[in-house]
Amino acid sequence: MHTINIHVIPPHSTQHHAEGSPMRASLAHTVNSPRFYIALAFLVAVLAVTVAEFSLGIVVTAGGNSDSNSKGQLSTMASFSVVSVLLSAYLCLLVYNSIALYYFTFWLSSLKEDLGDVAAWYEMCPVHPEAQEGNSNEEELEPTGPKAFWVAEVVSPSTAQPEIVGCISLDSSPPSLTHVSQYELRRMIVSASHRRLGIAASLIKVCEAHAVANGLTRVMLRTTQFQPGARKLYKEKNGYKEVGEQVYHAGIGLGSGWKWGRAKGISVFTYVKEFGTQCK
Numbered sequence: 001m002h003t004i005n006i007h008v009i010p011p012h013s014t015q016h017h018a019e020g021s022p023m024r025a026s027l028a029h030t031v032n033s034p035r036f037y038i039a040l041a042f043l044v045a046v047l048a049v050t051v052a053e054f055s056l057g058i059v060v061t062a063g064g065n066s067d068s069n070s071k072g073q074l075s076t077m078a079s080f081s082v083v084s085v086l087l088s089a090y091l092c093l094l095v096y097n098s099i100a101l102y103y104f105t106f107w108l109s110s111l112k113e114d115l116g117d118v119a120a121w122y123e124m125c126p127v128h129p130e131a132q133e134g135n136s137n138e139e140e141l142e143p144t145g146p147k148a149f150w151v152a153e154v155v156s157p158s159t160a161q162p163e164i165v166g167c168i169s170l171d172s173s174p175p176s177l178t179h180v181s182q183y184e185l186r187r188m189i190v191s192a193s194h195r196r197l198g199i200a201a202s203l204i205k206v207c208e209a210h211a212v213a214n215g216l217t218r219v220m221l222r223t224t225q226f227q228p229g230a231r232k233l234y235k236e237k238n239g240y241k242e243v244g245e246q247v248y249h250a251g252i253g254l255g256s257g258w259k260w261g262r263a264k265g266i267s268v269f270t271y272v273k274e275f276g277t278q279c280k
């Protein structure tokens with residue numbers, strides 16, 4: 001049995017593309033679409049015809065046929081090559097759009113936002129400033145307000161070494177359309193090797209208790225259609241209500257304005273949990 005401690009320290013482990021990765025699910029979602037299969041079928045057909053033309057060209061040339069015939073075949077082959085390059089580029093665009101817009105931009109913006117400097121973003125300060133000098137990676141931090149970042153640490157009984165296996169944060173979200181500032185549960189992830197042990201549930205409990213202790217009456221969070229486990233965790237196990245669904249369409253350059261160049265839309269669900277009026 002693992003020991004699970006939840007400490008307030010900056011994360012120093014990285015997220016792996018483990019089984020069940022939303023990015024993989026998103027890719028499969030894009031690939032599994034009629035336009036992808038149609039383009040792929042065209043590509044295969046064009047390549048097959050190009051190969052057939054090429055083989056025929058060799059046979060004709062070997063047979064000493066006229067120059068005009070070979071030139072005609074060469075130009076047909078060139079046209080097929082251009083079409084196959086365009087089709088390949090289109091397929092790459094679809095795949096790239098489905099990954100790039102949602103995931104690369106998400107990771108890059110995350111590193112520029114809170115994950116770039118957890119202490120500053122979440123307004124946390126060292127628990128023991130004097131003891132931590134020169135060892136900023138291991139610095140233990142505590143929140144100074146509602147915003148905070150937690151990691152779950154598991155101590156293996158065999159090695160007695162602590163390992164960070166999950167995290168969660170409570171962040172202030174920009175005012176919504178109703179101009180109300182909200183607090184949002186973010187950065188929820190548990191390492192693939194430690195899932196279904198109740199770690200996420202523990203992280204949520206700690207986060208919610210902190211929210212209530214800081215006088216919040218409600219928190220919200222967002223998740224996508226590619227995180228069915230997370231949706232079940234929030235909705236069925238922790239009493240979050242689904243209050244909205246927004247479909248985001250990825251697309252860069254040509255793809256952004258052209259329906260057939262965009263990756264399939266991704267549904268992002270908003271959940272809220274009300275705590276009622278709390279006395280501080």
Ligand SMILES: CC(C)(COP(=O)(O)OP(=O)(O)OC[C@H]1O[C@@H](n2cnc3c(N)ncnc32)[C@H](O)[C@@H]1OP(=O)(O)O)[C@@H](O)C(=O)NCCC(=O)NCCS
Pocket residue numbers: 020022187188189190191194195196197198199200201202222223224227228229230232233234236237
């Ligand atoms: C979603 C995630 C955080 C859950 O972490 P976890 O520590 O495995 O979750 P818990 O063990 O606390 O699960 C609590 C309950 O949530 C539900 N649940 C969690 N993962 C589930 C899954 N993959 N499938 C179905 N239900 C799931 C179950 O009801 C579970 O209770 P049970 O194990 O008694 O059936 C984890 O799978 C993860 O990191 N996924 C990838 C990142 C992600 O989707 N993050 C959410 C961002 S919004």
